[in-house]
Structures are given as C-alpha cells and as structure tokens.
Amino acid sequence: MTTTKNVNRRQILKASAALGAVSMGGLAAPTILRAQEPPKPNEIIIRAWGGPWVAALEAGVSNPFTERTGIRVIHDLTEDNEIQPRVWAAVAQGRTPPIHINWDTTVNATKSALRGVCEDLSDLPNIAGTLDLAKPVGVEGYPIVNTYGxxxxxxxxxxxxxxxxxxxxxxxxxxxxxxxxxxxxxxxxxxxxxxxxxxxxxxxxxxxxxxxxxxxxxxxxxxxxxxxxxxxxxxxxxxxxxxxxxxxxxxxxxxxxxxxxxxxxxxxxxxxxTDGLWIPRGHSEGDLYWSREYINFALTPEAQQVWLDGLGLPGVVPGLTPPEGLAGDPSYPxxxxxxxxxxxxxxxxxxxxxxxxxxxxxxxxxx
Amino acid sequence: MDALEGVFAVAWPKGGGKLTPYLLLVPAISVVGLLVIGLVYIGDSSLRTLDRTTFLFSENYSLENYRRALSEGFTYTIIWRSLFGAFVVTIITLILAFPYAYMMVRTRSALVRKALLIALFLPFFIGQVVRAYGWLIILGNQGIINDALGLIGIEPLRLLFNYPAVIFGLVQYMLPFAVLMLAPALTAIPEEMEAAAGSLGADWFQTLLHVVLPMAKPGLIGSGIVVLTLTLTDFAMPAILGGGTQDFIANAIYDQFFRTSDQGFGSALTIILVATGSLVVGIALATFGAGTLALGKSENEVR
Known part of the structure; x- marks a missing residue:
C-alpha cells in the first residue's frame, strides 16, 4: 500500500470532489486534476460475497476501475460477519484494517457506523445523482452508501x-x-x-x-x-x-x-x-482516496448497470435498464x-x- | 565442524546439562502460556456486556453474560448435544479403531501393514472441511448412495443434515487419531502373553477379553480422551453435515462472535465449554487414570 505524506486530508477530499464533479461518468478527469491525485496503491482489497455476487462486482465495478486507474482490485471473500470483528479490532488497536472497502449489508454496516469505525463518505460527488435509497437511515451523513436494494x-x-x-x-x-x-x-x-x-x-x-x-x-x-x-x-x-x-x-x-x-x-x-459499501478508518490518505474513488465509481450509471445486471437487483441511480426478464418482477421493485x-x-x-x-x-x- | 562444536560449547556449556530438560520445555510452555493469556482475555470479555446503541463493550464487569447463558434452555440443549455426541463418537471410534490398530500391529504381511498405514494417513492430507464436503457428495440426494439405491427402486433417502450424519462424519474424522494413539499401546503388549494365554486353554475371545483389552487399557483411555475432547469442541462437521440444525457448542460460540457481534456472550460460552471439557476430562482421568497420556511409569509400577 502507498502512503501519501505531503497531502492533507481536506486537500484530498476537495480534489476528490472536484474530480467527481467534473467526471460524473467515472474517472475520466483532465490531466490538470490528475496532478492533484495522491500516489496510487498497487491494489485495494474489497470484501465481497462469492459466487454470482463477486462475479457481478468484478464485471461492473472492479475490472473497469482497474482499467481506468491501473489499481488492482482484490476481492476478499471472507463472510461479512467474520470480517467485522477483525476490522473493529484493527481500528481499535490503530492498525491498518485488513480490507479497504467492505461490501456489507446495511444493517451490519450500521453497527460499524454506530461504533465509529467508518470513514465519512458524504462528499462523494456521485451521491448527488443517487436516489433516496442510497442514504442509510439512523446514522449521520453517509458512513455507508447503499448501492442497491x-x-x-x-x-x-x-x-x-x-x-x-x-x-x-x-x-x-x-x-x-x-x-x-x-x-x-x-x-x-x-x-x-x-x-x-x-x-x-x-x-x-x-x-x-x-x-x-x-x-x-x-x-x-x-x-x-x-x-x-x-x-x-x-x-x-x-x-x-x-x-x-x-x-x-x-x-x-x-x-x-x-x-x-x-x-x-x-x-x-x-x-x-439494502446493501452498501463503506471504508474502515485507519488507511493511509492515498489508500483512502482511491477507495473513495472506487465507491464513487460504483455509483455511476455505467457501473451500476453492469454490476446490477449481474445481481438482478435494482440500483440507486435513476434510469437503469432492468435485466432481461426482470422488468416488473417482484424481486426488482x-x-x-x-x-x-x-x-x-x-x-x-x-x-x-x-x-x-x-x-x-x-x-x-x-x- | 570443529568450529561449530566450539561455538556450541560456548553457547551451551556442560554445566547447563541439568537445565537441558527444562530448557527443552520452554517452547511448549510458551505455546501453552499464549493460550492461557488468550483465555484470560476471553475471561475478561465474558464479563463485559454489549451496548447495542454503540456496539461497544461495557467498562464495568458483570456476570450478566453467564446469567443469560445459564438461564437459556438453548445453552443446555447444545451442551447436551455436544456431550452426548462426544461420548457416542468416542465409543464407536474406539470400537472401530481397536481391530484396525491390532491388525496393523500384529499382521505378518508388510504389504497389509503398509496398506493399513496408507489408509490411515491419507485422510490427514485432506482437511476436515474437504472431507465433510466429500460426504455431502456421497450422501446427498443425488449422491452415490442414493444413486445406488435408485437402481433397486428405492426413493432417495435423506442421509444428510441430521444428528446421525454429524456423528458419522465425526467418527470418520476421529478414527485415524484413535488408531494412532492405540497402536503404540498394542505394540507394547508382548505377543508371548497372547501365546501363553492360548497355551493355557484360552480361546481367542477369552484372550482378547482377559489379556489384550486389559493390557491395552492405557491406549484406549488415551485415545478416548483425545477423541472425546476433539469431538466436544468440533465445529466443521456439525456446521456442514448438520444442515444448520445440529449445532455443537463451538458453532454457538462462532455465532456469537461472528453473527451477532456479541463477543462478551461468545466468550462466556467459551469459558463454559472449557469448564465443561475440563470437568469431563477430569472425571475420566480420576476414574480411569491417564492411560498412555501419563507416559512414564506409575508409582506402583516403579515400586
């Protein structure tokens, strides 16, 4: 993992906001803005569910993210309930958490948010284009971003x-x-x-x-x-x-x-x-920046379309086309x-x- | 080589000879010490309750987790299921392991001995989880057994996801451990003793009952205790072959740690498991002695 030393957190978040505002469609930022990006880590680790779940995430979000950024995405298939105590322990002990992003049930993720181990994602630019479904209930701001129902x-x-x-x-x-x-x-x-x-x-x-x-x-x-x-x-x-x-x-x-x-x-x-994505506290500024970028990208219509076609589930951005045979299906409200x-x-x-x-x-x- | 010996002589002077046995114990004591430290932490957690508004644990100590555990019928159900399973598995495993170990030790054929050894060690190369999944394939509705039954017109039987399936899987898993513990005890029985019994008119059953079994008692006790404790704390077989309805204590502990985030309650169940296991083993040791686990000669034998 790369550590960014000379960029403070606010600068990074501002840069992220500017980058996202310019490129709602993904990570196609002008070169002048790319200059503000912190160094890229070689890889980021996303906890995911296996089988059709991870295959869909890979096709819709992870692979395109790697193509655009060059950052390898590793999927950790540890069960969400099993990773939770490990993440909590890492944050409590000031260690780097074992994953960059947790793909989690919203209920489970809310427990982590209440415990105070989630990074705030409120200023992710692409949140502006999402439905109310993306907002977690019962917590301040966006420690989690819901990504589908x-x-x-x-x-x-x-x-x-x-x-x-x-x-x-x-x-x-x-x-x-x-x-x-x-x-x-x-x-x-x-x-x-x-x-x-x-x-x-x-x-x-x-x-x-x-x-x-x-x-x-x-x-x-x-x-x-x-x-x-x-x-x-x-x-x-x-x-x-x-x-x-x-x-x-x-x-x-x-x-x-x-x-x-x-x-x-x-x-x-x-x-x-709903399920959502969240970032545990304790990562370096650079890792945090690119993890946020991953989630921001997951909220774009193009990523949501492919990801949720694979899952057969309704997303949190308007205008997605239901997968074949699921329009009007009770599982696709x-x-x-x-x-x-x-x-x-x-x-x-x-x-x-x-x-x-x-x-x-x-x-x-x-x- | 001389230089090496010189360095060794400096690092390990002859005067240290008396300390050698104790120093050799250091790694083992360190490992056990780490486990004890872990147990102390678990004991500490078991006295803290979870605040579900912040998902943090209380600063104060209380016995609430133990009160809850001991007031729920569920706790007794899984303890009884685990204990009963451990006893049944131990008995069946010993019954199956004894003839296997005896054959392996007494056979004149090197080929048979090697075949038995290979069959014994092969399962060690395959993890418990993989073996359990193997049984899912063999015993499933579309598995080999039901396919064979189908050939003679019998409808598929539900062979999995029940208590007998868990017991079956555990016996299969424990058998090699029991054989390995029994074999040295059987090897230590001089064949001449059996020949002597025969020459005095005992048939093979009388010899088995009055000579071999009593002399194999230390091995039976040692392997029995190992199988009992391993079964009592097993997780994978009940989880995989039980279909989610035949949990042992370890599964309940897992649920508390990883499903409900209540490490305090999970820790209390862990302490209860350790206490239960220690009590059972203590009773077994007090009743039957330590068997081969005692290793050295008893006082009576020394006298």
Whole structure:
C-alpha cells in the first residue's frame, strides 16, 4: 500500500470532489486534476460475497476501475460477519484494517457506523445523482452508501408445485415439504413474513413478535435446512430442496446455472433491504482516496448497470435498464406500487434487535 | 565442524546439562502460556456486556453474560448435544479403531501393514472441511448412495443434515487419531502373553477379553480422551453435515462472535465449554487414570 505524506486530508477530499464533479461518468478527469491525485496503491482489497455476487462486482465495478486507474482490485471473500470483528479490532488497536472497502449489508454496516469505525463518505460527488435509497437511515451523513436494494423472495422449484406457485408460507407446511425447504441459518429475511404468517402485524415489531416465533416453531416441524447464500444455489442444484426464503440473486444464480427455479412474493410480503459499501478508518490518505474513488465509481450509471445486471437487483441511480426478464418482477421493485407488497422495517430497529431475532430463531431451530 | 562444536560449547556449556530438560520445555510452555493469556482475555470479555446503541463493550464487569447463558434452555440443549455426541463418537471410534490398530500391529504381511498405514494417513492430507464436503457428495440426494439405491427402486433417502450424519462424519474424522494413539499401546503388549494365554486353554475371545483389552487399557483411555475432547469442541462437521440444525457448542460460540457481534456472550460460552471439557476430562482421568497420556511409569509400577 502507498502512503501519501505531503497531502492533507481536506486537500484530498476537495480534489476528490472536484474530480467527481467534473467526471460524473467515472474517472475520466483532465490531466490538470490528475496532478492533484495522491500516489496510487498497487491494489485495494474489497470484501465481497462469492459466487454470482463477486462475479457481478468484478464485471461492473472492479475490472473497469482497474482499467481506468491501473489499481488492482482484490476481492476478499471472507463472510461479512467474520470480517467485522477483525476490522473493529484493527481500528481499535490503530492498525491498518485488513480490507479497504467492505461490501456489507446495511444493517451490519450500521453497527460499524454506530461504533465509529467508518470513514465519512458524504462528499462523494456521485451521491448527488443517487436516489433516496442510497442514504442509510439512523446514522449521520453517509458512513455507508447503499448501492442497491434486494428482496428475500420465496424461491421454489416449479416441478414441486404443479398446481401453481406457492402463495403463502403456510403452503410450506404441507407434509410433502418436510426436509425440503430452506432458510438462512439466522432466519434473516423470514422474521417479518413469519410475523404476518403467524397472525401478527408489522406494528408488533419489535415489541410483540410472538406470532413470528409461533410460526417459526411450526416451520421447524418441517425440518428445514439452514444455510448461507451459496448453500441455496447448491441445494437447488442438487435437488435437496423445493423451496427457500432467499435473496432473489441466489435464485437467479441457480436459474442461470440451468436449474428450473422461480420465485414469488407470498401474500405475507417479502423483506426488502439494502446493501452498501463503506471504508474502515485507519488507511493511509492515498489508500483512502482511491477507495473513495472506487465507491464513487460504483455509483455511476455505467457501473451500476453492469454490476446490477449481474445481481438482478435494482440500483440507486435513476434510469437503469432492468435485466432481461426482470422488468416488473417482484424481486426488482422500482415504482412505488412495487413496494406495496414488500416489508421495510426501520434500520435502527433492525440494528438494535437483529441479534436477538437471530438468537431466538436459532434457539427454536436448535431446540 | 570443529568450529561449530566450539561455538556450541560456548553457547551451551556442560554445566547447563541439568537445565537441558527444562530448557527443552520452554517452547511448549510458551505455546501453552499464549493460550492461557488468550483465555484470560476471553475471561475478561465474558464479563463485559454489549451496548447495542454503540456496539461497544461495557467498562464495568458483570456476570450478566453467564446469567443469560445459564438461564437459556438453548445453552443446555447444545451442551447436551455436544456431550452426548462426544461420548457416542468416542465409543464407536474406539470400537472401530481397536481391530484396525491390532491388525496393523500384529499382521505378518508388510504389504497389509503398509496398506493399513496408507489408509490411515491419507485422510490427514485432506482437511476436515474437504472431507465433510466429500460426504455431502456421497450422501446427498443425488449422491452415490442414493444413486445406488435408485437402481433397486428405492426413493432417495435423506442421509444428510441430521444428528446421525454429524456423528458419522465425526467418527470418520476421529478414527485415524484413535488408531494412532492405540497402536503404540498394542505394540507394547508382548505377543508371548497372547501365546501363553492360548497355551493355557484360552480361546481367542477369552484372550482378547482377559489379556489384550486389559493390557491395552492405557491406549484406549488415551485415545478416548483425545477423541472425546476433539469431538466436544468440533465445529466443521456439525456446521456442514448438520444442515444448520445440529449445532455443537463451538458453532454457538462462532455465532456469537461472528453473527451477532456479541463477543462478551461468545466468550462466556467459551469459558463454559472449557469448564465443561475440563470437568469431563477430569472425571475420566480420576476414574480411569491417564492411560498412555501419563507416559512414564506409575508409582506402583516403579515400586
């Protein structure tokens, strides 16, 4: 990594702002402005999710960024939850963090922001061209920039539902699906629909979630499989499951691998959430500058278009073209009416209570 | 060479001879010391609670994490599952390891011995996670076993993602450790003892029961303790073959450290695991002795 010694932080940020203002479309800055750039590091490290996730990031953001800057981008596929304590420890001990940029769930990233380990990104020029979705809720400014939204759909194998797609999570209680359904191992994405399926209301979150846990108890009787993103693709691929509550990208990944998988938003609704990018504190000025440039570039329409085509998800800049077959799809909400069946719970409530929801879900499933 | 010996003589005078055994212990003590320091830090963390508005830990000490752990039925569930699994795996592994080790030690055929040794060491070159994924391929719905069952018209069976699958994976993982611990103990039994038993009219079963097994007891205890402790603290097999529903204590600790960011509670569970493991091993040692782990001769043997 390169260390920049004679440029102070403000100068760099101003230069960055000027650079971005001139070149909203990316990194094509005039030579006179390039002269103010701090030395480039040889590489920057981005934590990412594997499989179709990292492939999309590479195609849409990392490779073009490398082409334009000459900076190699390394993708660290450590799980977001696993990198978090390492980053927190590095910042607390004044060490250089193990990654330059964390591609993280907004809820998880907000925990880091509340802990004060995120660099402020408020003055990134391309934020001006983003939708409200890019702004994290419950924190000051932009310690995180949300980069797209996603839906925890009910994915299913059409072959297992000959009478038509499942319309409700209650359909999964059919005995023929015993051992043939899957959820995230902490229940993420399922807590809120389960609250409705159990007869509760969204207003009952977080103080009255009894209906949610009662429905999770009923689902447990079906002996579901519990896993992470790559597991869902594998399980669909290997014929282990017939239905799963998962992010639409995983179902899309399985479909792109030739597996007959479809998805729907059931009558209980589906959780809508966002992911974002953030930079941990503790990097040299030069590394920080180019990490900011990476995020700034990720917010350009051209980067978003390719990246999110790969993920099959709606971005945070207006005017993107939906990938083939996803226009109007419930997993690709863009219009206000598209969000009517989706469940959005305040980020602050999720940050404060997510851990206890995870624990409760695991307790039920492990009991 | 002379120069080297000269340098060595200066650096290591003959007077240091008595200290040599103790100095040789230094690396081992350093490693254990580091672990103890780590445990002290974990003990410290276990007494601090997480503030979920700042995601920082409290400055004050409290027993809140322990109170929470011991008041939740979930803790007892995973402790029981881990302990029961450790006992079952230990028993099955010893039953399977004994004949393997005996055959390896007693066979007259060098070829058979080499084949058994290769089969024993081969799994060591393949990590636990890779082996677990191997079982996913073999035991999966579209795996070799179910394919074979399909040939005779049997519908695919769910062989994975349950407690028996975890036990199976752990036994397969632990078997080489048990054989390696047992083999020296069996080698130490003079073959003449078995021949003597035979000449006095004992059949092979009586010889096994009254001569070989009692004399192999130190090896059985040593390998039993190793298998028990390794199983009790295992993470990968329950995580991969359990399908997320058969967690052991280590998986619960991982979740607290890496999923809910609550290192304080995770540390409390870690201390509980260490205490549980130490208690179980302590009881085993008090009941059966240390077996081959005691190494030197016992006082009785010396007298």
């Amino acid at each position: 996603y839906v925890y759909v009910l994915a299913y194998r059409p072959e297992a539902f000959p009478d038509g797609p499942p319309t409700s999570y209650h359909d999964l209680l059919d005995p023929r699906f015993r051992g043939r359904i899957a959820f995230y191992n902490d229940g993420i994405g399922f807590h809120f629909p389960a609250q409705i399926a159990g007869g509760g209301t969204l207003e009952g979150i977080p103080d009255n979630m009894g209906p949610c846990w009662e429905f999770v108890e009923r689902i447990k009787e079906q002996e579901p499989l519990l896993g992470e993103d790559p597991d869902f693709v594998n399980w669909f691929q290997n014929g282990e499951i017939d239905a799963a509550c998962t992010i639409s990208t995983n179902a899309l990944g399985a479909r792109r691998n030739g597996i007959d998988v479809a998805w729907t938003v059931p009558e209980e609704g589906a959780k809508f959430d 863009t219009e206000p009416e598209d969000f009517e069946r989706l469940i959005r719970i305040s980020g602050q409530i999720q940050v404060e209570h997510e851990s206890e929801w995870f624990s409760r879900f695991k307790q039920i499933m492990q009991g």
